[in-house]
Amino acid sequence: MQIKHYNVYFFVIILVGISALAFMVVRPFLIPFIIAAVLANLFGFMYEAFLKVTGKNRIMSSALTCFIIALIIIVPLFLISFLVINEAQETIVHFSQDVEPGQGVADKIVSSISSLPIIKTLGTDIISERTIVDAVKGLSQNALSIFQGAYSGAVHLIFVIFIMFFSLFYLFIDGKDLIKRIIKISPLRDKYEMILIEKFTSISRATLKGTSLIAVIQGTMGGILFWAAGVSSPVLLGILMTLASIIPSIGSGLVWFPVGIIMILLGNVASGIAILLVGALVISTVDNIVKPKLVGRDTQIHPLLILLSTLGGIALFGITGFIIGPIVIALFISLWEIYAIEFRDQLREFNK
Numbered sequence: 001m002q003i004k005h006y007n008v009y010f011f012v013i014i015l016v017g018i019s020a021l022a023f024m025v026v027r028p029f030l031i032p033f034i035i036a037a038v039l040a041n042l043f044g045f046m047y048e049a050f051l052k053v054t055g056k057n058r059i060m061s062s063a064l065t066c067f068i069i070a071l072i073i074i075v076p077l078f079l080i081s082f083l084v085i086n087e088a089q090e091t092i093v094h095f096s097q098d099v100e101p102g103q104g105v106a107d108k109i110v111s112s113i114s115s116l117p118i119i120k121t122l123g124t125d126i127i128s129e130r131t132i133v134d135a136v137k138g139l140s141q142n143a144l145s146i147f148q149g150a151y152s153g154a155v156h157l158i159f160v161i162f163i164m165f166f167s168l169f170y171l172f173i174d175g176k177d178l179i180k181r182i183i184k185i186s187p188l189r190d191k192y193e194m195i196l197i198e199k200f201t202s203i204s205r206a207t208l209k210g211t212s213l214i215a216v217i218q219g220t221m222g223g224i225l226f227w228a229a230g231v232s233s234p235v236l237l238g239i240l241m242t243l244a245s246i247i248p249s250i251g252s253g254l255v256w257f258p259v260g261i262i263m264i265l266l267g268n269v270a271s272g273i274a275i276l277l278v279g280a281l282v283i284s285t286v287d288n289i290v291k292p293k294l295v296g297r298d299t300q301i302h303p304l305l306i307l308l309s310t311l312g313g314i315a316l317f318g319i320t321g322f323i324i325g326p327i328v329i330a331l332f333i334s335l336w337e338i339y340a341i342e343f344r345d346q347l348r349e350f351n352k
Helices: 006-042 044-053 058-097 100-114 117-122 129-152 154-185 190-228 234-244 253-265 269-283 286-295 303-342 344-350
Strands: none
Touching: 006 044, 006 154, 006 190, 006 303, 044 058, 058 154, 154 190, 190 234, 190 253, 190 269, 190 286, 190 303, 234 253, 253 269, 303 344
């Protein structure tokens, strides 16, 4: 008995097995590599500019570009994170050990809530000072464990950043050659491969230009607003708003809305109303005014898919998922569009 094309089957089995094993080897570093690819795409213009200055010296140009990116992103991120974590941890430790400073706040909140008509109808025993204090104390202790876990993961974070910049350095140098190599060995038609590359480029650029910058703008505006309204820890709340703003459409409201309500319940009615008005009329409209100008026509994904892909990406990949999620969905849509084009005759026949 002779099996036709036995050598081809044998080779394919080995190729698939080794490819799966190679994927398992590099899987821990896949996320930093993808982030490096996104940054290489976004800052490619800077690398090209350095090439002209350094006389086509690719190593020096790549090193200079990576250094600038580190100054722009990593250094401010570490400084802000250090200040915020220290401030938050000191507050949490103090409150979790001694709840007396929060007793007065709890009294005001209970008094304000109990005066509401609906609460009077249901009964004032629904909420009490002890309930609020115990809840906040439990939240503080849980948050403290989160911060301690963040410190324990600092070494891992530094290692991930090292992998990202190491990948970024060589992507600037050999990125174009790598893309040509992938196109050469890919069985897809070149025009379809270019569609996928352009989609990756446009979505990654749109995500960083739009989502990231909008989040920073909204977080900064929120921090200034909280400081002007006399809210404690405005820097921490501003950072929380920046992180929340990553979620499309509703993100920033997850911070400024409850802060405004709490200020009103504490008796600071003017400050609370000011926070709610500025949050609703100014901060929340930044998405509709600034984002279209930053993103332009880089992405044509439906807003619902952007929301779902962002939330799903964060749930699956962590904070970096707000970039990876939309890219995955965009490539998914593009592949199905390619399928519809390539097999349109068969689909027309089947759908009669």
